[in-house]
Amino acid sequence: MDEAAFLVELSTIYPDDRLLTKQAQLVTYASDALTSYQVRPLAVVLPETQEEVIQTVRKCHEFKVPFVARGSGTSLSGGSLPIAGGIVIALNRLNRIIRLDVEDRFAVVECGVINIDVSLAAAAHGLYFAPDPSSQLICTIGGNLAFNSGGAHCLKYGMTSNHILGLKAVLPDGEVIELGGKSLESIGPDLVGLYVGSEGLFGIALEVTLRLLPKPEAYRTVLAAYHSLEAAGNAVSMVIAAGLLPGALEIMDNLAIQAAEAAVQAGYPLDAVGLLIVELDGESNVVEKEFSSLMEVMEESGAYEIQIADDADQRAKIWKGRKSAFSAVGRLSLDYLVQDGVVPRSQLSHALSEIKRLGEQNDIQIANVFHAGDGNLHPLILFDGRDDANLARAEEIAGEILQMCIDLGGSITGEHGIGVEKLKYVPAMFSESDINVMQSIRLHIDPHELSNRGKMLPGDVKTAKIH
């Protein structure tokens, strides 16, 4: 490939200030939230229109240059890690909310729209966009779509995929397609469902039709502190056994509590070994009734302290602590790896004691924050990345945790995706035939593996790891 000729072609689409090629400019894009992986791209382009994205993809196809679409770069699995010799298409400027239809309850937005902005725009009509990944203040809808992002409310509301009705995308060869529509229902195979969560391997979603829901009118958020993580885990089982369907069921361990408290002063009890956040949401009559059932369960659950959010401010404070937990852990350690395994809910206690054992055995600190209602663990493995051996050891522990998740009948990723980070665990979860089938779909859509090469499915190009 003639890099210079390719860059000249790009310069016919972009003015200088939107075609970045200087090393100092490129370094910003060298990694996403998986900071232990860094690759400097050949160039970064900053399109402002869908047409520019389409033209760019067509140029990439013509010159066989791989590309990575990037929103705000919050991927924890290296989903938007650049490809050496390839370009980054940074989509934050495609941030228009094109249409908000109250009657039919949907929004059409461009891929660079920030998650929270959809709900803010819909709020005046009493509607909202349900998926709320912890990074929702900065992450974009395009990234949410590509990685089928989750968040704290998945048990009841599902993941991003459950809220995407339709999309317009440019395939890796430059062809523009439209899938789905505005209705909740469709005829024919659920192609939108296949596209969502494909980790950028099917090109770039330009425009997305999102399902909006009526904003729950009432919330009841309860914080319960326990002397052990097991007790907190058992409380989750008790809530489920009571037939309740909370909007959120979250657990944090002491290390995560300490970090969150130091960062945002959420008012968490600092001595708790396990902290459970339960949130009921919905119609006020219904929530009040469920709340009395919930409190009966909580009182029997062995919690030594129970706090109830009295108003929206207190609720926001509790959630601020939880949602900033990952970044707060950054205060405790220079580097950390976040894992995202899933286990059947009944195996939570077992999984947690196993993680604890792994930490102690390796003399490495592990903080735990997890979506207990979904069995989705987020162990944060702390290490000092100035020494490569530490990263290797942290990755080894992460691998053991993921293997445990598979052995328990779960998954290697609940919501962060495989990206580059979990590539090597894919064969542990899927058979060779299963992977072949996925590879075949990929190659029929992108024969040259230009779109986000090296993610989700093992490709032929290795990503460099520099630290």
Place this chain on the structure above:
Amino acid sequence: MNNGHIEEIGEFIQSHSHILAYGGKTKTALKAPTEIATLDLSEISGVIEYEPSEYTFTAYAGTRLDEVNQMLAENDQFLPFDPLLSELGGTLGGTVAANMNGPGRYRFGGIRDFVLGVKYFDYQARLIRSGGKVVKNAAGFDIPKLMVGSLGSFGALVELSFKVFPSPAEYTTVISSHPTLRSALDCLVRLSTSPIEIYCLELEPGDNRYLLRIRLGGFREQFTNRIERLKQLIGDLEIMDSNKEENYWRKIREFQWLPDDTSLIKIPLTPKLVPKLDKFLEANDTVRRYSAGANIAWVAWPHQIDNLHHYLKSENLAGLTILGSTDQNRIGAWEPGVFYQRVKEALDPSGKWATV
């Protein structure tokens, strides 16, 4: 062909070049042309795993819906998409393949939102797994969702895993009656954008009246208050007799409202598209109802399918014939686009799986 064993199915797949799989044969219009080999999956039946505390189960694709419903009901759980045609013998596999969502789809979502994992035979008779058995999973392409509505065109479903929810303690249904479609639709939108939690929201055109049926779930002692709130929002309501309520919805799920000699057609739409379609259907003396907050039109078409096909096409709407003696299944504006074609080529290069 009667397949008692999974191995036999594998052999069958290898020895036939053009196949359509079926389960309970309840969706009479979705049948294979005579030259195609049919693969009976109804005996690949039974629940494999069910742990109520996990809110999940895994069962063979040929498992009957009524068996699943009963198993879940014993644990106060349910499939929130409200499966259709269960009493007639519908199976899990057929429900997924035809994407058949009942009135309850309105509250928590459709099959696409509750199917977690799939194991299926591919064109080489390999057993392929995708998705998982846990409620949350983002690993790999979401082939389970791709299978929803695929009508067997990517493979033969063998096992399916679903998420389930706790069922409401009780239900009650109220009726809001309107002299015009406009007024009924205004009311429907007021309800669908309100925070009141409604399980089913259906619009039924009748003799000079348009009825909205609103089904609430929860605790009986709260129904009075909640119905009062509904009255404040949309005006007068009639409360259905609680003895008749369950039976009414059962008949809806079994399509017992369908007149003789009509074909049942599913048409996805949104509330805004109802007035125009309804005018056409009324002019053609067609019994119809709008389900899931007017996201599905169920149409009992009494004439040649072709007439409806042309109309839908001109309106950029798509339809699927589910019941009837016709072989015109996919009607209106649905066309396999380039993305579909590439996926089909990847999953079925030899064209083994018939497209009905």
